[in-house]
Amino acid sequence: MADVAIVGGGPAGLSAALFTAKNDLDTVVFDTDETWMHKAHLYNYLGIDSVDGTEFMEQSREQVADFGADVRVGEEVTAVEDAGDAFVVTTDDSEYDVRYVVFATGTDTELLDGLGVEFTDDDLVDVDLSMETSVDGAYATGAMVRDQEWQAVISAGDGGAAALDILSNEKGEQYHDFDVPDDA
Numbered sequence: 001m002a003d004v005a006i007v008g009g010g011p012a013g014l015s016a017a018l019f020t021a022k023n024d025l026d027t028v029v030f031d032t033d034e035t036w037m038h039k040a041h042l043y044n045y046l047g048i049d050s051v052d053g054t055e056f057m058e059q060s061r062e063q064v065a066d067f068g069a070d071v072r073v074g075e076e077v078t079a080v081e082d083a084g085d086a087f088v089v090t091t092d093d094s095e096y097d098v099r100y101v102v103f104a105t106g107t108d109t110e111l112l113d114g115l116g117v118e119f120t121d122d123d124l125v126d127v128d129l130s131m132e133t134s135v136d137g138a139y140a141t142g143a144m145v146r147d148q149e150w151q152a153v154i155s156a157g158d159g160g161a162a163a164l165d166i167l168s169n170e171k172g173e174q175y176h177d178f179d180v181p182d183d184a
């Protein structure tokens with residue numbers, strides 16, 4: 001059983017995958033490669049002067065894969081079910097049992113319908129500050145949890161918050177993914 005399945009490989013999903021894979025959780029990312037980033041050029045991502053959105057995604061995927069995540073571009077998730085002790089993620093190619101699932105599909109919430117997660121009055125997925133939904137172990141990020149606050153850096157932050165919560169759950173205490181200059 002994989003530890004974490006991430007549905008969507010835009011900034012939110014890849015950011016979550018970076019943290020979980022870097023910290024040795026078995027991580028699989030499914031992505032149909034229709035991220036809005038292909039239409040964007042970034043001048044407002046802290047630390048980056050100017051980068052084409054598609055180039056940013058290519059670099060991000062490579063970084064995440066280097067940390068050991070299995071990034072499956074072109075594999076579409078068609079259903080996610082809560083089986084009690086695991087989530088069953090069905091794709092157009094196979095089926096996976098995972099302990100955590102992170103939804104990072106932009107505005108599209110169709111896959112969450114079968115899980116029975118709660119929505120807000122504004123029709124956004126209801127999450128806590130760690131991006132966890134009302135279903136334990138299921139996280140939601142990006143445009144599905146935010147009313148029009150659609151920026152790559154915000155999505156990446158959502159993904160990081162979800163991943164740190166998963167890591168804290170796994171380790172049984174608040175986890176900090178801190179590195180220091182001597183680590184470089």
Ligand SMILES: Cc1cc2nc3c(=O)[nH]c(=O)nc-3n(C[C@H](O)[C@H](O)[C@H](O)COP(=O)(O)OP(=O)(O)OC[C@H]3O[C@@H](n4cnc5c(N)ncnc54)[C@H](O)[C@@H]3O)c2cc1C
Nearest residue numbers: 008010011012032033034035036040077106142150151152
């Ligand atoms: C024209 C335009 C210009 C923009 N310019 C900027 C800008 O200058 N700066 C900025 O910060 N932001 C900009 N944005 C917004 C930015 O692109 C988004 O905020 C960002 O892409 C959101 O990231 P995300 O990971 O939440 O979702 P997305 O990037 O939308 O990624 C979702 C991913 O999930 C995949 N997916 C969906 N369903 C499934 C499924 N069932 N199975 C597998 N994969 C699935 C999709 O193919 C996609 O790759 C712009 C957007 C547009 C449209």
